[in-house]
Amino acid sequence: MDIQEIIQPENLVYERTQCLTDATLSYCPGCGHGVIHRLTMEVIEEMGIQQDTLGVASVGCSVLAYDFMNIDMTQAPHGRATAVATGIKRCWPNKFVFTYQGDGDLAAIGTAETIHTCNRGENLLIIFVNNGIYGMTGGQMAPTTLPGMKSSTSPYGRDVELMGNPINITDMVSRLPGTYFATRQSVHKPGNVRKTKKALRMAFENQKLNKGTSIVEIVSNCNSGWKMTPAESNKWMEEHMFPFYPLGDMKVNGEMVEKK
Amino acid sequence: MGKMKGAVVVDVERCKGCELCIVTCPQQVLANKEAQVNSKGYHYVYMERPEDCTGCTNCAVVCPDGVLTIYRVKEEV
Structure with a gap:
């Protein structure tokens, strides 16, 4: 069969979502x-809530997220995304609100906001992208940098005695009574991408339940x-990041998931 | 039983040549164009062995830039 015969609108199985800008x-x-x-x-498109979703971007690589996501978005000062999102959600309790933050933003300067938002149990979704480094500013050491991991401000590797231990913030906030759903996923393989999408869908559905x-x-x-290289970094992530940040659900429907 | 035949359409200008789709493809269909670049200077991806594609969408799912569009048809034997 010729390629041109396959490329017909009726055979389409996957395309870039219309909710992303060009x-x-x-x-x-x-x-x-x-x-x-x-x-x-994709989750927003599937749920049909493009008109009812408000996003809050953070400071970091994701600072320009409002340029790429075709929904109403704002951008918060360093670490304050969850505080801004709390205000938005309280003004419009029927809208879907999410924050999109990296580890330098959420786990360093925004630790207080994150913990208190989870403790108050605000009805919003925090998307937390953890890469163990300050990506945008040039690869400096972040609170989530692994022990012994090299960064531009720890060129000999993170020395735990001098620089302290990495912080496992999702594990920490999952123990707070206000947190309803806490999970850790990755996007390096197709199976993990599909699991992450399922988790995001569940998190958006939870907002309806308040x-x-x-x-x-x-x-x-x-x-x-x-x-x-990208392929090497994914392999390195599997070998070094996952032992310290194990994937899986921590809290589902307000109940802690027992670790086996 | 029919065989699945797939086709991948690449948005050449959007591709950044990160090769994540190439290592993900279970049939080793995709490869980077070594000799050609897009307007940003990246070696974009293309279907090197189109006859093996099954249209599983794994490449499109891991693509960070949403470059790939997948078509699939069931070929009757």
């Missing part, structure tokens, strides 16, 4: 941000910051 993503080649943007928008905060952590690569 702008080319400003991220590095192979960055997980692109997949996470697309998944968020039960509490949902946090979806996505362990992602930063091939530029880690100084690797």
Whole structure:
């Protein structure tokens, strides 16, 4: 069968979602941000809530998310995305509100906002992209950098005695009573991408129930910051990030998931 | 039983040549154009062995830039 016979509108099985704008993503080649943007928008398109969703972008690589997502978005100062989202959600309780934050934003300068938002149980979704590094500013050490991991401000590897331990913030907030859904996923393989989409769908559905905060952590690569090719960085992530940040649900429907 | 035949359409200008789709493809259909670049200077991806494509959409699912559009048809034997 000829290729041109296959390429017909009735045979279409997958295309880029219309909820993303036509702008080319400003991220590095192979960055997980692109997949996470697309998944968020696919979920919004499937649920038909493009008109009713408000997003809050953070500071970091994802600062320009409002250019790429074709929904109403705003941008918050460093770490304050969940505080801004709280205000939006309280003004429009019937709208779907999400924040899109990286680890430098959410786990460093925004630790207080994140913890208190989860503790108050605000009905919003936090999408937390964890790549263990400050990607946009040049690969400096972040609170989530692994012990021994090299970054531009820890060129000999993170020394735990001098620089402290990495923080596992999703695990921490999952123990707060206000958190309704907490999970950790990744987007480096097709199966993981589909699981992440399912988790995002569940988190958006939870907002209808008004039960509490949902946090979806996505362990992602930063091939530029880690100084690797995209394929190598995904392999490195599997070998080094996942033992410290194990994938899986931590809290579902307000109940802690027992670790086996 | 019919065999699935697929086709991948590449948005050449959007492709950044990260090669994630190439390592993901279970049939090794895709490859980067070595000799040609798009207007941004990236070696974009193309279907090197189109006859093996099954239209599983795995490449499109992992593509960070939404470059790939997938078509699939069931070929009757």
